[in-house]
Amino acid sequence: MKEEKKKYAxxxxxxxxxGRAICVQLAKDLDYPILIxxxxxxxxxxETLKMVEAAGGTGELIQFNVVDEEQVKSVLGAWHEKNKNAVIxxxxxxxxxxxxxxxxxxTKKDWSSVIDTSLNGFYNVTNTLIQNLLVNKYGRIINMVSVSGLKGTPGQTNYSAAKGALIGATKALAQEVAKRKVTVNAVAPGFIKTEMTEDLNEQELKKMIPANRFGTAQEVAHVVSFLASDKSGYITGEVININGGIYS
Structure with a gap:
């Protein structure tokens, strides 16, 4: 009898x-140990690991720079060596x-570093893991994109380009792997209260948002958690907006 594989997120x-809110929500809702x-x-x-444990989950830290393909491959390869009977x-x-x-x-540097992180980072990590998911005949890939990737945001041509490209990749990959019960979806937050947005003028900006407020990281995490669950098996290639009505 084949030993059941241990499954991770x-x-x-x-x-x-x-990212932190997603780790904590997955720990609360699903039965996966979380690789942070x-x-x-x-x-x-x-700190995130402590919060995951406080939420009743288990987790471990895994350090690599998504931009560095060699590092991604070697760190994830070493992790799989150590956890032979595991699948992410x-x-x-x-x-x-x-x-x-x-x-x-x-500058070229500001253009490249943003595209390297969001888009090439997606390639480096997903390409390293995709074969295992296909062999496993089950998987959930969720790409965090942005309202910027859908409508374009002035002052963010680099970020809009990276996230727009990631939306295209999500839709294409979803069609390639759907037969193997692997879904690929994107979640597109608008203005969310995080360290990334704390320098923005919330009072001014919220006037543009029909819901008249910024969203919370938890609200985003709930949607990710649903897409990561087995309840979402017939949803693939989708971009789910969480933006308080600012754009659809």
């Missing part, structure tokens, strides 16, 4: 903000950065 950029990926802020990642069944591609500025002044 991996959240990239899981140490803060929306972080790049440099080990203190914040430890849920992948949340959440790692992303912003380097805002008008396009005419944008």
């Amino acid at each position: 991996l959240v990239t950029g899981g140490s803060r903000g929306i 990926n972080y790049n440099s802020n080990s203190e914040a990642a430890q 069944e849920v992948l949340v591609n959440n790692a992303g950065i912003t380097k805002d500025g008008l396009f005419m002044w944008m």
